[in-house]
Amino acid sequence: MSRPPLQALLGFIAAARTGNLTRAAESMHLTVSALSHQIRAIEERLDRRLFVRGARGVKLTEHGQALFDRIAPHLEAIEQALQPRRGRRDDALALTLMPSFASSWLVPRLPSFLAAHPQLEISLQSNIDPIDFARESSIDAGIRFGPGKWPGLEAVHLFDDWMTPTASPKLIERLGRPTLATLSEFPLLGAPGGRWSEWFARYGGSPPARFVAIFDDSENLHRAAAEGMGIVLGRITLARPLIEAGRLVELFDERLKTEFAHYLVYPSRSADHRGLATFRDWLLGEAEVYASSDAMAPAGARAAKKTARAKPKKANKPGARAVR
Incomplete structure (x- = not known):
């Protein structure tokens, strides 16, 4: 199996946090179409639906929530490690x-x-x-x-x-x-x-x-x-x-x-x-x-x-x- 799609996972996390594909795409400097393609690639890889799309945005499915809970802390730690640190x-x-x-x-x-x-x-x-x-x-x-x-x-x-x-x-x-x-x-x-x-x-x-x-x-x-x-x-x-x-x-x-x-x-x-x-x-x-x-x-x-x-x-x- 190929390596995990890190950029796509970051897009997934952004969409889960905002509940909105447009805002998530903007935060990732992507088009909504590109972000949707990345999320779809993860869904195909896992053979699981991750979001339910509605009039007010997107909401995590049970499988999506499970994925979020497992990977979000690790991706957050990676992002923080790569960001310039401010004095606590x-x-x-x-x-x-x-x-x-x-x-x-x-x-x-x-x-x-x-x-x-x-x-x-x-x-x-x-x-x-x-x-x-x-x-x-x-x-x-x-x-x-x-x-x-x-x-x-x-x-x-x-x-x-x-x-x-x-x-x-x-x-x-x-x-x-x-x-x-x-x-x-x-x-x-x-x-x-x-x-x-x-x-x-x-x-x-x-x-x-x-x-x-x-x-x-x-x-x-x-x-x-x-x-x-x-x-x-x-x-x-x-x-x-x-x-x-x-x-x-x-x-x-x-x-x-x-x-x-x-x-x-x-x-x-x-x-x-x-x-x-x-x-x-x-x-x-x-x-x-x-x-x-x-x-x-x-x-x-x-x-x-x-x-x-x-x-x-x-x-x-x-x-x-x-x-x-």
Whole structure:
């Protein structure tokens, strides 16, 4: 048998990590056709199908996952050995995260962490694409909103998220406040199908004939709603700063749980990074507080809680014995 096709295996690993042939091909400086040919050659050699191709990309088959688990650590070690080595610093931490999560959740909390750990230097790199830690050796870890399973990476669950219709006070003043039954009569932001369809199926009403606008970026979608363009099925974590600033209002107590959650992800080479360990412990603590906070409770539940706190306690009747 001929020698293992190393270049083709690298292409296979890239496709498995990104779940997308186009991005994998770009990372390998290949055409999609060339990468597909390489993967097909491996499949023919093994007489096994390695990927299932779908509308949203590619997904490993059972045989593909087994191959990935066996060869990925070795190829990663080879790539790292051939790359220029950077000095390992446990007091410097490089993170990749999505811009929307950075601005809405992490950055407002970072000052307290840095004040408690002034010796730690943090570098934040905003990126919405999947990160290939084998090639990006300068990145120690990332924070991603996803399914929680990335081949070859450790994924630590931070918190789940929720969605609910959200609108600007300007829109409510102009058009009134919708009910569950009349929601579809208002201008909605998004796209047919998806979570809006699930919302109407679960809570009633009929999907609209058309949506006002469609965005491919969650942050711009929420900001468009804050400007009064329409009602967004807002993700609570992204909408929260705008809600607290009075630019968005939750319309209902009803919510949908997002299909994905927030995770801290990192490769095996970062497992013993002391700076990452310190950051991970702090991050998990912040995530736990946030998940149980009023911010993640429905608007009605927060109002009821606030009312209960504000109620004066009944005085004991004269002569009555206080219960301790």
